[in-house]
Amino acid sequence: MSDNINQEITFRKLSVFMMFMTKGNIARTAEALELSSVSVHRALHTLEEGIDCPLFIHKGRNLVPLPAAWTLLDYCRDVTTLMGKGIEEARKVAGIGGGRLRLGTLYSLTLETIPRLIMGMKLRRPTLELDLTMGSNQMLLNMLEDDALDAILIATDDGQLNDAHFDVVPLFEDSIFLAAPAGEMRNETGPVDLRDFADRNYVSLAEGFATYAGSQEAFQIAGFEPRMVTQVNDIFSMISLVQAGVGLALIPGRMKKVYENNIQLLTLAEPYQMRQQISIVYSHRRERDNDLLALAAEGRMYARSLTDSAV
Numbered sequence: 242m243s244d245n246i247n248q249e250i251t252f253r254k255l256s257v258f259m260m261f262m263t264k265g266n267i268a269r270t271a272e273a274l275e276l277s278s279v280s281v282h283r284a285l286h287t288l289e290e291g292i293d294c295p296l297f298i299h300k301g302r303n304l305v306p307l308p309a310a311w312t313l314l315d316y317c318r319d320v321t322t323l324m325g326k327g328i329e330e331a332r333k334v335a336g337i338g339g340g341r342l343r344l345g346t347l348y349s350l351t352l353e354t355i356p357r358l359i360m361g362m363k364l365r366r367p368t369l370e371l372d373l374t375m376g377s378n379q380m381l382l383n384m385l386e387d388d389a390l391d392a393i394l395i396a397t398d399d400g401q402l403n404d405a406h407f408d409v410v411p412l413f414e415d416s417i418f419l420a421a422p423a424g425e426m427r428n429e430t431g432p433v434d435l436r437d438f439a440d441r442n443y444v445s446l447a448e449g450f451a452t453y454a455g456s457q458e459a460f461q462i463a464g465f466e467p468r469m470v471t472q473v474n475d476i477f478s479m480i481s482l483v484q485a486g487v488g489l490a491l492i493p494g495r496m497k498k499v500y501e502n503n504i505q506l507l508t509l510a511e512p513y514q515m516r517q518q519i520s521i522v523y524s525h526r527r528e529r530d531n532d533l534l535a536l537a538a539e540g541r542m543y544a545r546s547l548t549d550s551a552v
Contacts, residue, residue, distance in 0.1 A: 247291035249290055249291030254288040255317045256321070296309055340368055341371075342536065343374065343390045343391045344394070345390040345395075346374070346381070347451065347476075349496060352496070352498070352499055353498070354412065358394075361542065366532065374390060375475070378454075381395055385522065388524075393521070395451065397519070406524065408523055410520055411519075411520045416514065416516055416517075417452065417459070417509065418491070419433060419438065419507040420506055421504065422486050423502065423505055427507075431508070432509060433508065434513075435459060435462075436464065443467040443469050444470055444471055444479050445467075445491075446474070446475075450476075452493060452517075459513045459515055470487055471488075494506065521536060523537075
């Protein structure tokens, strides 16, 4: 195979050439490709120079293909078809496209956010299959960076994301609450001072989860090291331990709708209040991926619905 193909020969110019051979003149080619006539003429001229072979002759104001152009056209069709198949197969091997979207999410988002997004995506793209992976903030981000996932829903308020590498679609902000067993009696009303609970046992998510980082910051502000009974790898197990009276925990408010009869969510006093920004994140280099564009659009609609309902 020849390795000295001139750099002037590009797939873009071959596309212009094939369209010209179909349309028969520069004006109709320019219209079909939404280019200027000058751009079409330049592409054909530089392609001819790159091939180092005459492809056209001028008859008046018309450009007429020579036999060499018709020969080249046959090979252009073959090579562009083959490259298209090659790109499609490469994307499949990389897990991109192929009618499947690999989505990562925090466990806590499977109660409402993920079902809403999936239902919206099925309406937008009925044939698209979604593979769902649940894990911690850090685990999901690592999988996204390794191309093991196409998009993730995580907390994005810790400044770890580089805008040059990722596209971020904000969904909503959430507050952190102190969770206690439902039957525990409380004398005080209103926001609670975390220091008043310094002598209690606690349960927590493991390191790498977004809520873990927020909890550590709150305890540092309160000025005490919590007596940690255990750490778990999903928020549902942590809530079950709180419900059973094993210990208190700091959890996001999005869990309240499902567990409000099983646990108490106590509002923290101002110094200990923490917020989480929940967002869809995907690689910036895939900003034109149709499946990801659909997911981003659905995410913006979901965010708008939350804003409208809060008004």
